[in-house]
Each structure stands twice: as structure tokens, then as C-alpha cells.
Amino acid sequence: MAAVMDGTGLMEEDGRTLMELFLDHYERIEAYFGSRIPRRQDATDLVQEVCPRLLGIPDERTIENRRAYLWSVARSVLCDYLDRNGRHQSVDIDDPLIQPLLVEEMDCGRQLDDAWHMRLLPEVMEKLPPKCRTVMELKWQHDRSYQEIADFLGISINTVKKHLKDGLKLCRQHMPRPE
């Protein structure tokens, strides 16, 4: 298990973003905090502090090993809390609650879902109203800013945001996943 932390790519990156990983492991992190913090409510509240620290990164593509990064953020939040409350404990990775966070679970299901939805994507895009679809493509495919999209299409920034919101909702509706 020591190999897990050395960042040489021994683990396969599964392509999920930091937020996706965090949300997939949310309850697990909560349980982990709960095992080190006596008051249930404090543990639950503490998970909320992981969020801003994850969001503070300008470009998460520069992070080679997202799982390890997520773990180190969770760990530093826990350590800071324990320090603040005068409880110094060693926080290490040999905790069964944390292991799944660090190691890719053999979840072929999720990768199949991704592959299936990618094949479905052209049909889903067809269902979007034309302007909405153009805005979605300019944003996600070509990474243009709201201002650029507004200028190209002669619409306001608020209209761009509305199209993005509607587009995301429609795409989400047509790409369901088993709970």
C-alpha cells in the first residue's frame, strides 16, 4: 500500500474531477472524521471545510494524482481541527475508512456508464434548442468565456448563463445513472 502515495502513476487516474471524487467519497470522509472526533455534529460540519480548499486551485489538471491530493486536503483539515482543539494525534493513511479513497475501486460500472453516455451524447445534443446548443458547445468544447460567447452571438451575458443552465439541466436529464 506504500506505493499508493508516491505519485509515479502506478494508480490509474480515472478521469473524474476533484469535486466528483470528493462527492463520491463524501460520506466516507465524514465517517473518517467521525472516527477521530467525538462530537458527531463537529465531524459533519468539518467536511464542509474541505470544499473551499478544493475549490481554491486555479487549474486542477496540474495535479497528477487527484485521489492523493483529496486525501491530503482532508487530512490537513482534520489535523488543523485537532490542533485547534488541543488534541494532537497522528493522522496516517492506514485507516480502513480511507483506503477506498486512495485506491481505485474496481468499479467497471462507472466507466461503462461514461462510455455509454458518450455514445448517447450526439442524440442528447440534438435535443437542445439551437442557440442553447451553440452556447454549450462554445463553452464546453472550446472553453470560451461568457463575454466571448456573448460577443460572437450578439446576446447578453445573462442570456449566455441562462442557455448554459438550461443546457446542463437537459443533458443531465437525458444522461441518467442508476442511484
Add this chain to the structure above:
Amino acid sequence: MPNVLKFKRESAIREEAAEWFLARREGMDAERMRQFARWLAASPEHRQEFREMERVARLLSRPEAGEGSVAELVAQARAADEEKVLPFGTVGSNGAGAARNRRWAMAASVAFLAVFASVLWWKVRHPGASEVQEFSYRTTRGQFLTQPLADGSVLQLDTDTQVVVRYSKGERQVRLEQGRAMFQVVHNAARPFRVLAGSAQVIDIGTKFDVYLQRGATLVTVIEGRVSVGPSAQGVAGTDRIEVGAGQRMQLVDGQVPAAPVPVDTARAAAWLDRKITFEHEPLGAIAAEFNRYASKPVVIETPGLNDLKLTGSLRVDDLDSFVAILRSLEGVRVEITPTQVRVSRT
């Protein structure tokens, strides 16, 4: 009944998740982030929906998810707009109309070109070795146009401007025939980007720059990166060229390259992109001339001496009322507004 409620709740959560997703992409301050974290903590459904939004966006960003360059997407969208609104040739706009009228007028005036261009783009997706694509873009008085080019570069046209874009396999060339344009160029050493404007030639080295064709002179201002500037008569291999870097400007008169570029405030130089004119201790004559490039009703300085009056400030290009207010506030100045002109004279 419970199912209806469940569905309503699902769609409300989805709406919230989409909003939070976009808010997060836009950037949040500490307080907003706390609210976001609280929203996530509030229920597993919230977390589920947000995670799915992340996932959808991630899948949409994959290269295999879409076809079509920015230029194609925009051309198609504009052509679709035009089909719905105005048939070709029935342009009924006046430049002094509201912003909305301007947008339709712009769509109409470039619509033919957009449809023509989009048809050509679809047809020449894989140009042969000798294939040259040439497109012309024009704005009338008071109009602006943002145009993505086939290679990902972006062209922005100011009022009363005409450019001709000529892309071939080995070169990207733009002729600025009239007016002012801003160029944001995707650098490609194998396919140099050249702008010809009056007696000047600008070669992109990797950058964002502004070219302003005035009467008798060409003004080149570099916002980011570097360009090489020289007389157009010489061609790319000419030696009489100077490099101009970010925050610098060069003025060529009759192809004469000055010894060195001069420093310039790029925020002020690029103010026109925000539809503004800014001036610092500049003569009223020059300010009025610049304002008149956009105006349908010109400001005419009748007393010659007033041309040298120095002013400092900033104006929106379509804001005649504010300009008149500034002029009226000056001592000894009278402003008379007629149906066709704004006449400024000494009292």
C-alpha cells in the same frame, strides 16, 4: 401525488445544482463558498445532482463530444438568426437605433457573408494545397463586430471598418482597407499572420494587437505579445522592420518606420472594445473627430480656436448627451443642436 412532489423536488434540486455549478465555475468569494458547502452538506440528493453536473460537463468537454470549429458554430448560429428574422436585402436599420436594432442590423449586413462563408467552410473543411479562402467583413457607422476566424484567431472590428481575410495553406493575410481592428492571433510559425494596412505591414509573433488606419498614417498598438512592423511595400523578407512589444505603439506615415516604438497605456488604447473613448489633456478637435467616427450626428467645432481646448475624461461612443453636457459646462462655450449637427462655438 407523492410522485409529483418527488419529481418537482428533483427538478428544483437540479436547477439549484446547475446554478451552483455555474457559480463555482465563475468564481466565489469565501462567503459564497460557505453557502455552497452548506448546500452540499444539506442532503445526499444535493451532492448527487452536483456530482452529475460535474460529470456531464466533463463528458461534454471531451474532444470526441463535438465537431465544428468556433468559426463554424458562430457562422451557423448567425445564418439561423438571419433566416428567422429578415430576408436578405431588407435592411431597415438606422445607426442611431437601440443596441437591439444594431444587433439585427449587424446580423443582416453580414448575414449574406455569414451564410456564404458557412457554406464554403462546410465545403472546404479539407482544403487542397492550392485552396485559398477569402472573406470580407464590414461594419457601418456605430457598428461593432466580433468575428472568430477559421484558425481560432479572433478579429474585432470597430465602427466603419472593412477588412479582407485571405487564408491559404502557407499564410494568413488580412488587409485592413478602412477603420480599426483588434487582432487576437493563434500563433503558428508555419503559417505567419500578416496584416496589411495602408503603407504598413504587421507580422504577428504571438499576440493581441490593434491596427488603426488613419488618413495618411497607420497606428499599431500591441496589447499582448510582440509584432514586427515595417513598410508594406517590402514584403515579409524586408529588412526595414522593427519589433513592437506589449504596451507599445508605432505610427507609420507613408511607410516610414520611426526609430523606436513609444510606450502607451493599453487600457486606454483598447477602450474602444468597451465602446468607450478616453482622453487625457487631448485637444477637443481630435476628441470630436474620434466621437464622430461613431456618431450619426456629427459634432462640428465652428470656432477654430476651440479645437485646441484640452480635455480629460471618458465617454461612451453612443453617448451624445454626456458629450454635450461636458461641452456646455466649459466656460465661454455655446452648444447648438440642430436636426443634422451639433454646433460648438465661442460665446
